[in-house]
Amino acid sequence: MRSGSPPVPDGTARVRAVSRTRLWARVSRWLFLLPALVYLSLFFGYPVVKNVVMSFQEYSVATFYTGAAPFVGLRNYTTVLSTDVFWQALLTTVLFTVGSIAGQFVLGLALALFFQRRFPLGGLLRSLLLLPWLLPLVVSGTTWRWMLDTDSGVVNEALRHLHLLSSGIPWLTGTSEALVSVILVNIWVGVPFNTALLYGGLQDIPARYYEAAKLDGAGRLAAFRHVTWPLLRPVAGVVLVLGVVYTVKVLDIILVVTGGGPAGATQTLATRSYELSFQQFEFGRGAAMGNVLVLVSLAFALVHLRADRRARNT
């Protein structure tokens, strides 16, 4: 993490002669930020620190009542990292995240571009796209589980009706298919998010830029490349980084749809961490696993911030 003071691009921020009004000007800027910062440090500071501390302790069920949790240094981390399950879970997490994000973003962008043009009922249809987000995950996850059942699921039934296959695809019971299935379900959950944000971003691109591009004789593809994409970048960047951060920690969907099975094929760092903490009551190790997950997310976040800063400086 590179903290401290990032290069401030223009000199107006540095005030040499600090008169009272100028001091006020400087302080007042921070006042805009202050309420949010106070809220966030209250609601995240303590939990985060506690979780980090917990990961260096032997934290068992008894600790909850007695408070006694001896420090064990890095032992939780070494134990967690040295199992072969960990590396499998890490790989699954990466595949799950990359697959989900790629699918969500591409589909989301395509839908956002589609809805960008006005047509009858467009606004209503766009609003209805958000409907899946109004349904609790335990409900939509269960529905998907029924739909993807090998024998009686409606997905296989439809494929059979269309003569696309003769025997059912083991969506949830094949070790490689199950990962594809949870990725598909997660894409389904994520598309409305991507569409709505990207659509909002597209709306903010002034029409005159498109008109100018048209006058220059640019086709639709060129307009996308030279107008849409560069101007959508800040929003697209946030969509991607938040998408990654949210996807890495996805828990409910996997637990409801496959429970991490079959044979651990859909176990990610998040489900492992949950399993360690709340099934095996190894809270210290669960916290260690959870922090590894946080680090994985932060790696993505840093990449995003670098790109963001570069964009700001140009």
Place this chain on the structure above:
Amino acid sequence: MNSAARPSARRITALLGTVALVLAATGCGGGTGSGSADGKVTSITALDYYTDATEHAQWGERLTACGKAAGVTVEHRSVPGASLVPQVLRQASSRTLPDLLMLDNPDLQQIARTGALTPLDRYGLDAAGYTEGIRSAGTYRGKVYGLAPTVSTVALFYNKDMLAEAGVAVPKTWDELKTAAAELTRPGRYGMAVDANATFEGTWQFLPFLWSNGGDETRLDTPQAAQALQLWVDLVRSGSMSKSVLNWTQADVHDQFVAGKTAMMVNGPWRMTAMNKTKNLHWGVAPLPVRRPGQTLVTPLGGEVWTVPQNSSEARRQKAARVLACLNDSANMLALAEQYHTVPSRSSVAARYAEQVPSMAAFVKSVEGTRSRTGKLGVEWPRAATGIYTAVQAALAGEQTPQEALRHAQRIATGS
């Protein structure tokens, strides 16, 4: 909260400007909790996982009645099953445990180990006359911490019409089970269904096969265990059992059975109410098959125990203990057993129940031979349980042979 973590945690959090919340959270770590110390207790709280509206109401009535006898009102709350233990741990750390707490029996030892529960002998309660399984499940380090009014286990449910139509008798051995399942299988229908989910529920359904064949959770990579696992693998390989069992919960298995998509299933008696409501479903129930005739059927003990958590007020604990005793008296045992098709946990009451409700006689008999999941391993059980479902999943998915899968399970169970 936790004293060891406090100094460093505080330093860092202070840096982050979270002083207020931290002080609030840790300052009252050893606080007094709720309850008046003056002995005039008018209400106590109870927590369980009976979220289903009907069940919640029924338990509410029972708790109210027992509370009345003890001179208190009972504030009854239910949280979803999977959230109960996390909730209890949170409450333990902030000293806000309910006065009366229900736990699924395999969780009791974990919670008792924290020191958050009180031994029941303090209130003059003991487990005399209770069947062995529930007594050992409710005991931690030689002391009884929890008592269950009724217990249950799993058995083989079958569709009478389908068996009659195929001319198949109710299977008593594994070979008969395989043959029967194969003969009952039709297009769009399987002969057999189990829950082989990647959860403790999957483990629970595999245990009767493991235990009855002489397998044991203390040593998973044995030939006996491999034979049991091979049975499930054979059922799936031969197409008499859907591979989807890998993904089915007990509720799903029940739904498949009720929808006529499977002819036989492993499930518990608590499904009987729903099955009786289903039109045109003629079902029967029998003990689960064993590998060869003469083997004794050993099934896992199911049921929820009631406990009295360690709260600050002695008066409240006394009241809670009286309500607990009332829930476990003969009349309530019988009533609860009839309501949920379970079995009273005191042998004498169970015997009377078998006479009154002949349809439950089979269950009364099999409950006598139930074994507690935590009886041998105690607080180490969750690891072994994880090992078992992992092995079942790996073998049924075709990733590993039963032997390989169980060797891996043994490594998980011992944490190596």
Place this chain on the structure above:
Amino acid sequence: MKRGPARGPLSTVVGIVLLALMLFPVYWMVNASLQPAGSVLPSGWFPRHPDFGGYATALRDQRRNLVTSLVVALGSVALSLGLAVPAAYALARLRLRGTTVVLFGLLVTQTVPGIVVANALYGAYTDLGLLNSYGGLILADSTTGVPFAILVLRAFMRSIPGEIIDAARVDGAGRLRVLWSVVLPLSRNALITAGLFTFLFAWGDFLFALTLNTTESVRPVTVGIYEYLGAHTNQWNAVMATAVLASVPAAALLVAAQRHLAAGITGGALK
């Protein structure tokens, strides 16, 4: 004209097909909700003998919970936007030192699993007396909404042309004034989007609602749904009916809000 060229009804047809594909699972849920109690596996593509028992049950039990969900979700939108708008403005336009650090901190908050926050908040809430209160739940439910709204609003606000703001500043407007009368009207899209999702985050929350309430006084629909999922029986038709019923007023609210604000946009877009 602000948007791309208008297109004909062909797009509407394509849009309906796309939407039908996306919403098929929702249809399947409706199908399941119309099955009679007990047999939850939808037996056909259409509910041939629809049974409204699930809806009757859901209507009877869940009305209050539905109101609670709406109150909490709207409260969370108000809180999140109230905190996020000035913060996003500061991060996007005020050239603060340490912007990157703050942004990094915001992203860190989003990586923390909900259960970790919930565990810690339970202890704090117990001592502060915030358990079983609307305020407490709104505060907790905004833990996703606030950082999310800041990040999203900031990304949008950065694309506001600097000349517009500079012009207002030259005219002597204070920062608060600029935010209120220049930046906010130009950020309507961002506000809709951020508000929409803070609403949805709070609406879908289950963990905080369950953790931070020890009585039944504040109970949103997500928790209410568990009335039908028991330890021993599952009434899936009632679960599905509740989910469907609960989504109707919320969906109506979202559509109405979007339409209202969208009207504002076209009005303000003639710049």
